[in-house]
Amino acid sequence: MKKLMNAPEQYTDDMLRGIYAAHPDCVKDTAGDLRCYCSAKKKPGKVAIITGGGTGHLPLFLGYVGRGMLDGCGVGGVFQSPSAEQIFNVTKEVEAGAGVLYLYGNYTGDIMNFDMAAEMCELEDIPTRSIVGADDVLSSQSVENRRGVAGIFFLYKCAGAAADQMKSLDEVLAVAQKAKDRTRTVGFALSPCIIPEVGKPNFELQNGEMAMGMGIHGEPGIWTGPLKTANELAKESLEALLGDLPVPQGGQVALLVNGLGATSQEELYILSGAVSALLGEKGIGIHRTFVGEYATSMEMAGASVSLLHLDEELKALLDAPAHTPFYTQI
Amino acid sequence: MKKLMNAPEQYTDDMLRGIYAAHPDCVKDTAGDLRCYCSAKKKPGKVAIITGGGTGHLPLFLGYVGRGMLDGCGVGGVFQSPSAEQIFNVTKEVEAGAGVLYLYGNYTGDIMNFDMAAEMCELEDIPTRSIVGADDVLSSQSVENRRGVAGIFFLYKCAGAAADQMKSLDEVLAVAQKAKDRTRTVGFALSPCIIPEVGKPNFELQNGEMAMGMGIHGEPGIWTGPLKTANELAKESLEALLGDLPVPQGGQVALLVNGLGATSQEELYILSGAVSALLGEKGIGIHRTFVGEYATSMEMAGASVSLLHLDEELKALLDAPAHTPFYTQI
Known part of the structure; x- marks a missing residue:
């Protein structure tokens, strides 16, 4: 293994330190946890879109947090899901009064943790909707069982633009769903x-x-x-x-x-x-x-x-x- | 060798076809030669900046042709110099009445061909200046003998912005020289x-x-x-x-x-x-x-x-x- 790193167990957090140091005007962490990755800017009344997933896919997932795209990302270790608590902490930081769309890839661990985070949101009266990218045609005959891969970029881009235009939570979800279907x-x-x-x-x-x-x-x-x-x-x-x-x-x-x-x-x-x-x-x-x-x-x-x-x-x-x-x- | 390609001898031209097909609003070829790579937009009275070099370094060199950076690029085969004629054909297409800066890396073949192109320009009364990137500290003790590597991006960016601000040829050269020195x-x-x-x-x-x-x-x-x-x-x-x-x-x-x-x-x-x-x-x-x-x-x-x-x-x-x-x- 030849990688530019300090130690395998520091890989994800050292990467995050580098990203925050390089782009301090754009992104920040929250809740004292490097892996709770948030846009540094908040637009009141806008639907917040949050994604998440394992490290090792840059620019997925966190790379699309910014203006006109996403508002936050739960960052897991390499090829691992972020925890429900991390997703919930990101949600609390970036939600701006218009509800939250969870938009991420169709992987079991991610679904479990995003669903748990959605339940935590419900207790705090933060409305959430969820949709998973599942674009990988050759991964399964059945659309529901397909993996989410690079095509999620189109979902981020279209749903992110809709949110930026101050569409409602259900309108943003409908855009994401349409982009997913196509x-x-x-x-x-x-x-x-x-x-x-x-x-x-x-x-x-x-x-x-x-x-x-x-x-x-x-x-x-x-x-x-x-x-x-x-x-x-x-x-x-x-x-x-x-x-x-x-x-x-x-x-x-x-x-x-x-x-x-x-x-x-x-x-x-x-x-x-x-x-x-x-x-x-x-x-x-x-x-x-x-x-x-x-x-x-x-x-x-x-x-x-x-x-x-x-x-x-x-x-x-x-x-x-x-x-x-x-x-x-x- | 595992590469996504059709045949080794088609590598550079197939790549160029892909780039022109993907970005038709931004770039075009000229003189019937795919390797004569030009910005699709021309700003009358602006100093034109032209680079060139071998294929295999994307986004170097052609990737920086566009607004606020470069105007054209002579494209060589993999790790090969473009010909003087190609550089000259690019020059004729993109020069906009304020002269041309040749800004490229410090490699023997490139220097020879850019110098020949400059002589061809002289015969047609197109004023040119030349400067080479030579930023690779560990390649030689002597600055003149150093290779040009990634730092040329800073020269492109600063000189390109100066040209875009309608500075004169010698002013643009001075900016490139200052960026090079630093x-x-x-x-x-x-x-x-x-x-x-x-x-x-x-x-x-x-x-x-x-x-x-x-x-x-x-x-x-x-x-x-x-x-x-x-x-x-x-x-x-x-x-x-x-x-x-x-x-x-x-x-x-x-x-x-x-x-x-x-x-x-x-x-x-x-x-x-x-x-x-x-x-x-x-x-x-x-x-x-x-x-x-x-x-x-x-x-x-x-x-x-x-x-x-x-x-x-x-x-x-x-x-x-x-x-x-x-x-x-x-």
């Missing part, structure tokens, strides 16, 4: 990553091998085999995406080509170019293309492709400005 | 990268080994040995930086912690937190911290630390807004 992701891994406290790779791939559909924690995919070309992967990914979420000719999408960590930006653009060309052949318009690291697994190599099937409402929300320490859109 | 970088590698057309790692490091001072193409460093902790690396890097460019107590710097490709953002923040703490102990203020991938070597693991010793002029230029497909600052 977002799909396909991902594939080329190499594993190493959890600092474990010290060895979380799965194995041979030379020249890849795993289609593998999850961001190394969850099994649908096939493991020889590495395909970017054009082949673009074709296979789009078939899975559009097979699950048909987009008519003349329809418009947002495209997100996300790197899992070690894959270079050069390669991500080679892949996004291939996906763009195929969408063009199908007569599907791309309103906006996002390429880069949006949801990673530390130093895992690989990528994911997400589509959001746009309508006029989602297009306007996606285009609204946003500013966080990890993501700025003008 | 910028230093120290870098270290934890793993090699693979040039697509070569197919094997460009150097070797054993398990648990790192190379301090190694260049972004694998040029030799000052020592190879066991991986140090983030705190130790922060201390050693700062000693080299401040030993070469003393910053007085009460002075202010911009800090850039840059990932070379495969190193996770989590690790970069662990490192930047350690550097921040040490600067605080020395009574040196950090005006702005930049953490992320600014100059990479594809999938190389490692990082660099750059400091820009600020004065009031550079601070204002650094804080000016900028917007490119790879970098947005508000």
